[in-house]
Amino acid sequence: MSTRKPRIAVVAGPTATILNTPPLVAGPLRPQRLGAATTVWVEHLSAHPMESDLGARQAGPDGYLTEDGSVSPERTAETDVAVVAVRLDAGALYPLPYTPRPADGWEPGGWDDPRQTFFPDASRAYEEIDALVEMDGRDGTLSALADFVHVRVLPSAGRTSPPDCERLGHDYFPYWPPHRRGEPDRGALARLTNELGALLAGGEVDAVQYLEGSASIEESLYWLALTLDTDRPVVGHCAQVPHQALGSDGPRNIVDGVLYVASGAALDEDGRDRVGPVLVADGQVFAAREVAKTDGRYGGYRATGGLGGVVGAVHSYRGVHVDHLSTRRHTRTSELTVARLPAQVRHVHGRLATGLRVGTTTVKDAAGRLREDAVPSVLVHKYGRYTGDAGTDSARERAALWGWIEAYLDGATRPLGIVLEGNPSYGHADPWEEAVLTTALHAGVPVVRAGRGNGSGFVRIPPMPFAAASNLTAAKARILLTAALLKLGSLEPAADPRNPTEAERQRTADQLAAYQELFDEH
Structure with a gap:
């Protein structure tokens, strides 16, 4: 793996479940930003059922929470709860009960609900993913691997208020709620090529992660393979389950994509991408030309054509492997790049x-x-x-x-x-x-x-x-x-x-x- 952290442009595309979230409903825990630093008292040994099994090897509590709400340095009654003090920083995201305060008293989920469930770009999703733990129990996985710049090209959510006044179906393209769906037209292919081409030609990014809906990303990635004149990796990601929802697969796919870029496995001896645009999903690396969605579940992506299509694999422990390279023209060798x-x-x-x-x-x-x-x-x-x-x-x-x-x-x-x-x-x-x-x-x-x-x-x-x-x-x-x-x-x-x-x-x-x-x- 390279010692220099790559700089990755993360492009938020249309109808992207990977950037969608469940509707905001009062009560459940949702990541929210703390307005002021505070200290909270957390029950001692409550992070895992087996923490107490450490016995004397585990440090004792910072105090005991009494029935009147005060914290005593010593246990005063059997009902006292052993606690430890945890300092929460201002500005950080923490899971907190969501408490809406709407001006008009609407309830979430109705046809007239004005809220958008998609993120306008991927920065919030990446921040939340970085707070999650990897399989080694540590957080900060994304920031340890790469630096990111977040870009919106045909995004899933729009800033509709002034001064932006973005328009549904023209500037942004969600699929939820159903009555507010938006689909890009043919001309959007030109916008996608032009903006990603300029981004890569600027020399300020080492790779692109492109996020789109799982049902259509295969078409966009193949289009980019044909029309982009670049020697940088282009990695596509999608998800079958919305971000923050139970069983969401998007965070794992995103981390795997960053591992793919940071490993350098896609590069030749001259540091140029040799694979072409790929979809990284469910631990597999699919060539853009062959990948297709076949079902809305984990593992619902297949290589079409019968002659390969899976070029490698990604695993947090076993590393990144690229084993099969196609002889098909793509990106800098394509006869269909805009310059040609x-x-x-x-x-x-x-x-x-x-x-x-x-x-x-x-x-x-x-x-x-x-x-x-x-x-x-x-x-x-x-x-x-x-x-x-x-x-x-x-x-x-x-x-x-x-x-x-x-x-x-x-x-x-x-x-x-x-x-x-x-x-x-x-x-x-x-x-x-x-x-x-x-x-x-x-x-x-x-x-x-x-x-x-x-x-x-x-x-x-x-x-x-x-x-x-x-x-x-x-x-x-x-x-x-x-x-x-x-x-x-x-x-x-x-x-x-x-x-x-x-x-x-x-x-x-x-x-x-x-x-x-x-x-x-x-």
Whole structure:
């Protein structure tokens, strides 16, 4: 483990259970900050049922609490309680009964409860974790391992009062209470890349810990693996149980992530990250490309694709181990980092009936940052057997699928792509579905086939016009296709996408080959 403490930027992201807390209810103990220093009398030998077993080896009490509330240096009655004096410092957090004093007398938990349960950034969570004991019985684990700077990028809680006036669904993104949920839009991917890229490029931090909701962090981490040009570790964390709640897994995951960074196990001989963005959860280190949440419980994360994905493990006593490195491109070796993207790409817009036209999408602003309005739309079409009506040639289904696609092409200002989540291993769909998607392909829309569910191998590349998603899930294929569209743009459309010429078919195949290369390497 390195002798110099690393400086870690902790980024609070959206819908992060790891930064959520149970609702504040009067009575239960909650960490609260002591306003003034004080001395409290604690019952002697009450920290553990076996303390009294030490007998004479344990120091005696500081006094005896009598029935009238005074403390006597000697026992005066059988009812006296042996106590020790403990000095509590002002400003420190201690578990104390929560006593709300609302101005309007509301009760917690109602639909109109204005309080947010998420932390605005991770500083409070890290302070509380640092006060907890490690397995060796000592506290201060986080501060002993690293220094931290706390950053908000698409956070889960918002400062809604002046002067900040942050807006739900634009500046912050909670999932609780249910009627106040907020989901980031496509442009948020650009914000995430730009802000983390600037943070890492500044040279003031050695690594990033990124905190997000457990159901979606796998997509964000893979996006960062594709678009961030960095040689610093990026470690993702999430939780299945809110912070402060019984059985919360977030604190352990966070400590394990700091151990991972501080150990230097992710670095090569030149001190550069060799693993790429990872999710550290339940003592395992997952590569961002392969990790997926499969259940809302401990151990509910799995490596997808059937060919690895778990790159190492973390344990407080046994240390940090990185044993499996992928040959896939990521971060500084990725072909999709912002610096490697062109200034402009082609997009297609219009309708078949009135003609498709080619436009230009500006990818980056004057400062070289990814534009939020440039992030492409990528649709996911999922195959299932038994969909068409008998004797109709699936005309209604064809029209519905094409209408969905054309709604995105009509008036489009950025490229469009489609992921077909077809049958396992092959990525095939019903012939009528493939016919509609082939029309979309010749209308300039790259189509990528992925297998349904969590496949354990590669989608094969048969003699058909779509690209193959390698061993990616459809969710991860969508992320890679989004980044690839920023690199390559839309395909050149055929004059009549329903009846392309042989030369137009070959041109489409040649252009789609560049997409296939990106899927083969990332």
